[in-house]
Amino acid sequence: MPGLSSASDPLPWYVAGPLFGLTVVAVYALLNDTLGVSGTYFQVARLVGRRTGIDVWRAAFWFGLVAGALVAVTVRGGPALSLSYGALTSLLPLASAVPLLFAAGLLMGYGARWAGGCTSGHGMTGVASRSRGSLATTATFFGVAVALTLLGHQLTGGAW
């Protein structure tokens, strides 16, 4: 994956981790609010739907995320259009990969909204706040994701 490949000197975990931690602290310290990306999607969807009472900082966060990602991609050689998706697209034709990825998105969107957060809102912000509900959510989605990935790996004879 050009531009996103981890092989091209990724930011080390001991730099990237604290950086993520500081974003959580900044949102609490400045805005008294919880950082969570799935909530920013919801606010942007409401913005597009011309709803009133938009959570301005969440919508701005979503667009800021795009800008920050573009900077990082540019540093690594610039954005490039690509239809590849790791092992998934080498195993499946595009006609199967597209509905599968859409379904995966549906599950994540529904699940995140149901649980009240995703990897960032519960996994980072909630766990760092020592919120029990967030700990339960995070343990559940990490456990399920690891179990299903290992199962899929076994069923495909190690191809996935």
Added chain:
Amino acid sequence: MSGPGAAHAVVGGAVGAVFGFALVASGFADPAVVHEMLLLRDARLYLMFAAALATATPLLWLLERRRWRTPLGGPLEIERVPVQRRHVLGGLTFGTGWAIAGTCPGPALAMTAGGHVLGAVVMAGLVGGILLREGVKRLAPAA
């Protein structure tokens, strides 16, 4: 909790930019790296997660202890919720999608920004799922 102020937008945009940069730069936006993590073959993202928590947890604790007054949101109130059914059921649903796609809402957006067309397919699903849940919640608030 946050009003429609310009300061809120600046903070949101700036923090989002750092977040998006870190997503791509760390490898978290690459589904192949996440897949390796979920296969328990690459410890890097687990270490990154641990480092994020090791940074944020004591700082939030300290801010709360010092009764921090936030410049844009009043006195700091850390949100804590007891374990509810929705946490487990939502977590199960979310984790299933995460395993299939090797990405979650933030990385999917960062990946799409980098030109990965299939990231947009995941994003379309995400928005659909979020709106579907909102609809279900409106029709059956107890569900």
